[in-house]
Amino acid sequence: MGKLTQLLFADKSESITEPRDGIPHVWVDVCGILGQRYLLIQGWAFHPAYESVNFRLVSMVGDAGDNEKAAANSVLYTLRTTRLDVNKQFGFQGAVRRWGYSLLLECPEGVEIDHTQLRLSVEAGRDRKLAELKPFEPLAGGALFGHCATWNAEEKQKLFNLLRTVMGSKVYEIEGFPHMQEGQLRAHVNWHWDNVLAVPGRGVFLAGWLLDGQKELASMVLRSSDGCYSSELLDRSVRYARQDVLDAFPGTAPADYKAGLYAWIPMPHLMERSALEIVMLTKQGAVTILPLQQRIVREDITLASQQILVNFNVRARDYQKVMREHVGPALAALWENRQSLLGEPEVEVVQFGAPIEAPKRSVIVPLYGRYDFLLHQVAQFTSDKDFAETELIYVLDDPRLYEAFMPFCHDTAALFPVSFKVVYAGRNLGYAGANNLGARYATSDQLVLLNSDIIPSEGGWLSRIEHKATDLESVGVVAPKLVYDDGTIQHLGMSFSRSAEYGQLWLNEHPGKGKPEWLVSPETVEEAPAVTGACMFISKALYESVGGLDETYVLGDFEDSDLCLKLRKAGYRHYVLGDEKLYHLERQSQNLFENHDWKFKITLYNAWQHTERWGALIEELVA
Amino acid sequence: MTDHKILIVSHGHPDHSKGGAEVAAYNLFKEYERQGLDTVFLARTDQPSHGGSAFSTINSEREILFHTHMSDFFLFQSGNKKHVWQDFRGLLERYQPTVVHFHHYIHMGLELIREVKNTLPNARIVLTLHEYLAICANNGQMVKPGKQMKLCYKSAPTDCARCFPERSAADFFLREKYIKSIFDLVDVFVSPSHFLIDRYKAWGIPETKMVMIENGQPKVEAPLPRPLAEGEERGRFAFFGQINPFKGVDVLLEAFKLLPEEIKKKVHLDIHGANLEGQTEDFQGKIRGLLDELGDLVTLHGPYESNEIGRLMEQTDWVVIPSVWWENSPMVIQEAFNHKRPLIASDIGGMEEKIAHLENGVHFRSRSANALAYQVKNAVLEEDWSALVKSINRPLSISECAGAHLKLYS
Structure with missing residues (x-):
């Protein structure tokens, strides 16, 4: 609408003195009522002496009645358009001028308008020309665009945009738009939808391609069977190159035409059973309405997430905008919908071995993907006296494993004298959700969040770390040094760095990662802006005071730094103990920044959320 | 004479398979029996048992077959852990051995060693090492997989992962940690060679826990040199x-x-x-x-x-x-x-x-x-x-070998 407004002139009705002949001809083609609220007057005014003129209605009777009221309403929009036929009629040879006009006025409520009592006044300088009106009649689509054959396409688009601005989605319901069959439309415009993912109550993710090399379309929207319209798709979809489409339809579009299209289309009133239609309107005023077969996304969102992300180009200039307007809201909608469908989990808690009475601490270990880590940890914990006073909680966060896992726990508990309990929600809660669930079932007031792929280097680490933490000031989270299997550093506290590659997002960093210890000479105690969630010591009260780990990050990333920053904002500090060492067998697959697959894109989505939330605090911390 | 009760655990019975380890274990058992010691020979078998039971006997009621198997040869996991925490545990509780001497854990599972510690924390656990199984995932051979069968001198998670591309260095790290957590429960390791002791020492088993005892040989009359025909060589x-x-x-x-x-x-x-x-x-x-x-x-x-x-x-x-x-x-x-x-x-x-x-x-x-x-x-x-x-010396006899072992049991 930006350009359009520059071309619209407000009607300033100043007193006109002497009529001269600078405006020799004015003609009214159409007088219509639109949606019982607007008057649309179209025609042409020939005024070669003036660059621009003003339009207004004037009353011929001055009776302070209905017609007076109508005349008092100023013209809302004036659109000037190309009328080559007028040029021809008057033999005008000059530069490109727009003699046509479309005037939009608001129709006062309950007003009876008599066109004979009103005139259109066209004014410029000291010139003024009055033109007679035609009877105002409800305007049909055909008439709207019917007389404007010589308008250029941009002007027709402006008229349509104008109508939509004032009428909203009612514009599509103006009677009398000529309907165009799909086949006719495909002679000019082609398209295919690969995915139409509907999230009831939230919106639709549409992906496919649209080939409109000649810019025939004025509008494309979705509508539901109950009459809810989406916003305009043509100018707010993400477009990207689809060479295969251009190859399949040679010569129909410029070489740099971006046929690929995807968009998150908010439709908060979308009901689960609503049928969807796509409405396409050409610049000639022809409408094509086609049913759209959507797939409703429910609890299982993996495939849908992949489909949303597949064409998301994180290298594109506008990727943050795409993230903010399409990918981010689409992913959020999937997750929120999933959460609300699943409701509160039915939690199962199984104690293996004798319960620990009044434990000194609760160690929470989420398990996802593989569970043999439990055996490896328990085999190590067996020789550690601390575990006689430790509540060990495994949160099974992977329903695929359940059937094999429970007997495995039974056997492991029968053979290894370490008590543990298993908490299972019946579904995948994500890393944050699993830890939060574990914390809910913790009975001690000290929490240790531990990854399953962490193996201690020696026994007694729990009590030693707790002891060392007692003297620290405003303690938030305490974490040990973590090393890889070859002894090189995996974690010595986290920091943040801006990604030059990905639009200055803040990314989490593990300074010193991969270096042999002597190259980093860790301090015994060191403060860090954040520490890893792989091994975190935190009081349960503190953990709960900030609501635990944030569950809106997808697939486990950034929750740990998010927690640290929440605490940091509340005045707590985080420490790394350089003289306590545990092994962290961080899986290679977690190194997501190595490739550009969908998981990597999810990480980027998380990074974006994290940056939106914490960018300012991070800037202070790492300055 | 001792009042020990000695449970010998072997991964096979020589009546079924004649590997060196099975024979050595059985020889030791027979020698203890001969000396009148209280001993039981528990040998794993892959043959089906009567009625699906974990145990059966062979030769005598002191020779028990253990019908069990392993499901995971990487971590030496028992394929039927109930056999360990129920049947083997029951046997331990009933027999109450003072010494449990493992001649192997393969085909049975490392959990057996864990189970001895669980049930009889004071029993002495002896483990005879026959190969480099704990060190090397290639059947304990310390020979690299592949046609060339290159000799391997030392294990390390990253090196081992190169031999087994389907596994990560972390897998090998965990394997080593896990096996060592079980080996920690063993009181004495017996090895029939110094070479093997050196390899296990390099791997991290304290030298003080390892003793070299050669496998005993039955007393035989050594045959005379093969008689040679006129002009024949020793060929x-x-x-x-x-x-x-x-x-x-x-x-x-x-x-x-x-x-x-x-x-x-x-x-x-x-x-x-x-x-x-x-x-x-x-x-x-x-x-x-x-x-x-x-x-x-x-x-x-x-x-x-x-x-x-x-x-x-x-x-x-x-x-x-x-x-x-x-x-x-x-x-x-x-x-x-x-x-x-x-x-x-x-x-x-x-x-x-x-x-x-x-x-x-x-x-x-x-x-x-x-x-x-x-x-x-x-x-x-x-x-x-x-x-x-x-210059060939008479090898260690079975009874000398048994004597050396009995010293380790106290």
């Missing part, structure tokens, strides 16, 4: 053992192919080898091809019973052990010594340790058919056979 060579790629039979046959024609007339090779039919087709083809080429020079006899060993040794001048892996203390070396026959052996690992070059045997550069051919020729033409035989 009867023999191989005893499994025919598989690690045992170097192919090297041995290649060496015989390389012998000069005039030597070939003076020698013969007997292969007393089992299990060729269980090998890959490639390997079988290679061996059969070599056998065909060698014709009458070599006789393939197939497997032998242990009571036949004396008669077979009697017809032998030289025993060849051409293994291409390290070995530990192969049975054939002690058997050869027990029958006063000198050996020609690969110059690596347990073979190098047990056989003194030019004293009671001869070394050749392992894996080299040329080097072996040279030593075979030398053996026929040059070597002072009688002098070598004279």
